[in-house]
Amino acid sequence: MSTGAFSKSTAKALGVPLTSFLRQQRCNVHILLSRGPSTTLSRNASNVSQRRGFLHCSAVAAVERPSTPLEAASNPPQTEVRVRFAPSPTGNLHVGGARTALFNWLYACNTGGKMVLRVEDTDQARSTKESEAAVLRDLAWLGIKWDEGPDIGGDHGPYRQSERTALYKQYVDKLVEQGKAYLCFCTDEELQQMKAQAEAQSLPPIYRGKWATASKEEVEQELAKGTPYCYRFRVPPNKEILIPDRIRGDVRFNTNALGDFVILRSNGLPVYNFCVAVDDALMRITHVIRAEEHLPNTLRQVLIYEALGFSTPTFGHVSLILAPDKSKLSKRHGATSVGEFREQGFLPEAMVNYLSLLGWNDGTEQELFSTEELQQKFSLERITKSAAVFDKTKLSWMNGQYLRALPDEEVLSLASSLWIESGLLAKADSPFVRAATSILKNSLELIVDANTQLRELLDYPLEASIASDEKVAAVLEDNFAEVAQAVVAAFDSGELPAAVAEGADAYKGWVKGLGKAQKRKGKRLFMPLRVALTGTSHGPDVADVLVLLALEDGDVKEPGALVPLSQRIEILRGWLAKQA
Structure with a gap:
């Protein structure tokens, strides 16, 4: 520039x-x-x-x-709770970041406070507008609302760090003027030598260069030569810093383990910890709720608050989210971003409910919470110190609970849109589509499963089941052929098609009569009938499946996906012929 x-x-x-x-x-x-x-x-x-x-x-x-920007240095304590979520737009919104945003939002809602969305985009090489838009879209999809941010503005903007560089420079200048920061002309080679010497002496790798005590003449000589320099914060020696943490309790640091740290790089870009401290102060943030991996940063930020005369916010550091194997949750464990879960068919209400329970509970055994309940019950005191384990099986179960609680018309809309988009069905609404939705609703955990499950209902994998299903093998041993022959005969006589056409009750009446004729009941009757008519040992009620097949009237678009009752009988007849 x-x-x-x-x-x-x-x-x-x-x-x-x-x-x-x-x-x-x-x-x-x-x-x-x-x-x-x-x-x-x-x-x-x-x-x-x-x-x-x-x-x-x-x-x-x-x-x-x-004087206006620097007047904030007085930074009087706020009576209104103000929290912030500050993502870096360098990728997708991770579930850990989503939980942090959720906890901040719930706390603001619970206390009648405000939430600020701040974009920390000082990493110019990796930050993109596309990532920023994706993060905001994912937050909005979860239903998280902010009161100030880059998209809606506010009284304490700009809300992108890349647009606040002039403000940061003012506060760097203020620190230098007060002797609390200085210019450092050390080269990368010199810094590496210091690090190596510290390691050789088993000392922490902190800055011990000469520029902390350099004379005016030495500094001016380097400036005259155009030597690159950065700005370092002058850390007070041997100072005990106590940081009360609402989640982890009192945390203590000694500044001797820190060393003078960089606050403005030689390329003119401010360093993360400096930006965060200045931004939190100027945006009047009262509570900083974030992941525990930021705890080491807190010492630097507190020192900056104190040096600039800012009030220190209240901190709360939340434990990490781990994978089932107790390692850090990563891509190798499957989906980790909110966008991926959305694409897999998870509902936002289920995601919010599940994320809220990763490290928080209300002290009861309750697991399903509406958003309104979470807003009413959430508190920092109920956040646990121990790490939370991300269990996708539990998330899927919870999503199923929310899916089944949706109105029938909403499930119909979601399922039919999926079926049409995949090319399986041709119609968005019909008696067949409504019957299919009704059958599958109570077995779905994800709406995307509706595609697979409907295909299974329409298919007739008799040969495959006989070859590989142990339950089917057990059915075959109990004189399955006898029941299969009775089914074929009932179809040929028109008795079975007529019963199906009348509906589920008529079909069940036919089954009862078949049981008396075959002297079978219970599992010995129902299992061979299921295998004979659906080709599998499991699934929805056979009566519902047969009625669904009877309702099909040009609904199924994909060639070969539908095996109607007549074709099933022919396959069954062929199997019987092979046994003769």
Whole structure:
């Protein structure tokens, strides 16, 4: 970015006219030498500014600026709860991130607070607008609503970190002016040497370079040469930091294990921990609820809060979500993103219910919660410290509960859309389609299963079942041929088709008569009839299947998918002929 372009963007971010901003910058170059620690950056300001556009636009630190953005340093405690979810748009929304967003939203709803959506897109190489749009779409699909964000605005924007660089630079300058940050000219090679020396002495790999105590002359010499530099935060030595955590209890750190850390890179981009601290303060965030992997970052952020005079928010670090083998949940365990689960047919209400129980419970045995119940019952105190295990089988079961609770018309719409899209059926609504939906509704866990299950109902895999199904083998041993012959005879006489045409009750009456004639009842009657008429040992009620087949009237589009009753009888007749 050129200096001119940066000046325009900075002036815009600060809300001041460009001419006023540029006039202020020219004045600053002349007043720096009286600014204590910041005087180290005064000379050669113009030349370095031209070479390093963004960095030295105000690397001179002691800059007179409009006071509005920095007034936030007073940051009085908030009475209204304000939480935030801050995804990085570098990929899809992981279930772990979705749970974090959900917990924040539920807490805001429970306390009457507000939720802020902030996009942390400072990783320019990996961040994309497509990923940002996908994350927002997945959150909206889950029903999570935010009060401020990049798509709807708010009083504390911009809500993308890439649009807040001018603000971050102001606070870097403020720290340098106060002697709480400094310029570091160490090369990568020097930093690697320090790390190797620390490892050789069994010391933590923290920064121990000379630039923390460099003189003004040493700094000015490097600036004159155009040496690349970053900004480091000056960590107070041997300071005990106590961080109360609403989930994990008190967490203690000692700053000696930290070392002076980078807050602004040599390429002009601010570092994650600095951005987060400044953003949380300026956006008036009162509660930071996030994954425990961020706990080590908290020390750096608390130090930045204190150095800038910001109030420290309340923290709550949630345990990780693990795979069934207790390893970190990853792609090798199957679907891990919200989008993947949506495409597999999971309902948003089921996802929200299940995610809410990954690390939280209301103290009862209840497992199914409406969103309204979750909003009423959620609290940080009921979040557990132990890691949660992601169990897709349990999620599928829960989805089935929600699917069966849907109105019949909604299930019909979902199922018929699937059948038409796959090319299995030709009609979206008909007596056949309604009967198929009614039969399958209570056995579905995912709506996408309706495709497979309807195909199974329409098929007649008698030969395959005889060859591989142990239950069918047991049926064959109990004189199955006798029942099969009776079924074929009833079809040929018209007795069976007539019973099916009248409906399920008439069919069951025919079965009762067959049982008396064959001197069979219970399993010895029903199992051979199931095998003879459906070709399998399991499935929905045989009467319902036969009535469904009778209702078919051009509904099935896919060639070969439907095996009508007449064709089933011919296959059964062929099998009997082979046994003769």
